[in-house]
Amino acid sequence: GNSVTQMEGPVTLSEEAFLTINCTYTATGYPSLFWYVQYPGEGLQLLLKATKADDKGSNKGFEATYRKETTSFHLEKGSVQVSDSAVYFCALSTGAGKSTFGDGTTLTVKP
């Protein structure tokens, strides 16, 4: 079956530091890949997505590239802000759209 493994947290960084959250996946077929973010007290919301190999998703300074050869979709940001503190979920979707999620990585950014 499908599965997503993401970097265990929590991750604590200073403001303006570089962020990487690793995500690898196992899937049958050709999945679409997503990063969702959950800010404190809020629901899950889509951060970025990529639908085929070598696609790069980007939003709010975050980027992730769909790497089929390494089955990875690592999330990166060059300079994090305190407002980026949240829980980040990597996910994949195949077929009818139901998604398989990783366990989430909690990011705390300190001023």
Add this chain to the structure above:
Amino acid sequence: GAGVSQSPRYKVAKRGQDVALRCDPISGHVSLFWYQQALGQGPEFLTYFQNEAQLDKSGLPSDRFFAERPEGSVSTLKIQRTQQEDSAVYLCASNRRDRDYNEQFFGPGTRLTVL
């Protein structure tokens, strides 16, 4: 515009009670999904509707769990004879069509605590 709404936001039940959780998807969204999120974990798929048809219920953990969407809009997830292991956040999501690249829009969830 209105997003996905869920009610109640919090529910405390005594073991053995039945509960019903409601989801109002975004108007016009064809697909609706239910997920269960245990503390410290990612959401786990429960079931999926396209309009009123329940096309996949492979994630429902037992026959105590039942979901319906009779008119293709509002959905209800019912849990009978609740157990402590049912304690979790139940998330509802919707999207326009059953395409795998479509973004799912999530509701705020219902936090169920079974005592």
